[in-house]
Amino acid sequence: MIPRLLTAKIRSALEKRPAVALLGPRQVGKTTLAREIADDRPSVYLDLERPADLARLDDPDLYFSENADKLIVLDEVQRMPGLFQTLRSRIDLNRREGRRTGQFLLLGSASNELLNQSAESLAGRISYLELPPLNLLEVGPDHLNQLWVGGGFPDAYLDEADSFEWRMDFIRTYLERDIPALGSRIPAETLRRFWTMLAHNQSQLFNASQIGGALEVKGQTASRYLDLLVDLLLVRRLQPWASNVGKRLVKSPKTYIRDSGLTHALLGLHDLDDILGHPVVGGSWEGFVIENLIAAAPAGAEAFFYRTSAGAEIDLLLKFDKELWAIEVKRTTAPTLKKGFHVACEDVNPTAKWLVYAGEETYPVRNDVTVIPLAELMNRLSDS
Structure with a gap:
């Protein structure tokens, strides 16, 4: 795999914010990069285009609670706009319990849709990074x-x-x-x-x-x-x-x-x-x-x-x-x-x-x- 320049920036952002959004078109390597980052810490990965993964989020608050000690990677997250309020509640609860960073890595291929959905709910809790094609x-x-x-x-x-x-x-x-x-x-x-x-x-x-x-x-x-x-x-x-x-x-x-x-x-x-x-x-x-x-x-x-x-x-x-x-x-x-x-x-x-x-x-x-x-x-x- 070709090392990506953005890798260090994503890891740094996860050390500073509860959530990081990684934006980029389909097939640009977001999932590969996210899995590489997830491999060096306890984590779970959900692709929100897969019915089996969607089923795990029938009760998203419960799922997030059961995996509160892990990095949760959510791929194509813009497909579940109702999820962002739950993400905010979970982040705020984790803060009160002493965990303040590195909770969610959100992947999306439609920038404005994801930005609009997350801007109000996750204001002050999220960093945005864009993964372009190889340079x-x-x-x-x-x-x-x-x-x-x-x-x-x-x-x-x-x-x-x-x-x-x-x-x-x-x-x-x-x-x-x-x-x-x-x-x-x-x-x-x-x-x-x-x-x-x-x-x-x-x-x-x-x-x-x-x-x-x-x-x-x-x-x-x-x-x-x-x-x-x-x-x-x-x-x-x-x-x-x-x-x-x-x-x-x-x-x-x-x-x-x-x-x-x-x-x-x-x-x-x-x-x-x-x-x-x-x-x-x-x-x-x-x-x-x-x-x-x-x-x-x-x-x-x-x-x-x-x-x-x-x-x-x-x-x-x-x-x-x-x-x-x-x-x-x-x-x-x-x-x-x-x-x-x-x-x-x-x-x-x-x-x-x-x-x-x-x-x-x-x-x-x-x-x-x-x-x-x-x-x-x-x-x-x-x-x-």
Whole structure:
């Protein structure tokens, strides 16, 4: 099993809070990671999609009482919204009895649903962590192209021969089973077309009216489709930097399919040659870099992009602690920066300026910009 960077953060969070919620799309490795953490302490694991495990929670308060000295792992917990009030009562009782941390590890694949259900009931009692697909620090920089082409879902990454078919099955299962199970009535073929449009427009501004027109639905409906895929942690909606710099700023978000392997599968791109010959290559690389950098960023980091109507632009702004890093992304081994990046940096005054490229050396260029490989910048972020 590939060690995950989040493991230490989960263990640390369990030492500080009674409950920890681990969010991530299906098949990203949440259950495997949770079982690894549970193996080093007394624990029980319940999958709330299994009837036998659901039956154990006919009387959840009794079950929690009988296992009060164990870590209780609840998988797909958003499927039992009525459980959160019981969790709160049990946590508060355990507190009165002297146990204050490490009681529940909650796994969920629909972020907003889980956040909304737990926010009020477990306020002050829960920490939230997100497990993304495998990143470059986890697999090693020597496997950069393999990770970019096939994406970071463990089953897709570890079996290159079957990777494309696995990703196609993953997409089909989400569309035909998982999304309808959440109560969505969007036709699977309509949502597939929408998802594919996002792949074609990887790293572009989201134009709800334009996409809605292509789907023959209203712009508001297209925005609702986007909300769903964002909630399922399959798509990132990157918001524009909104600080008042006295400029006319672009207000629409940019969208990225969060796993590059899914982007390529939706577009029918099987290998590196297919990707390099496709117009999406730049957008795919940009999304891949951004997801990896956000995965390596310190806890609580905020991500934005910057663009003005005059053409000043920064692909990624990362804000954390007292830092504001401006990051430009280029899929080339001989990168150059356009004037718009320098103008944008004058507007936002970042504490550091980086150009991530496809080469292997780190070196400075004019205006205090450092050209740097992706893995090296990820290391610097993870050490921050």
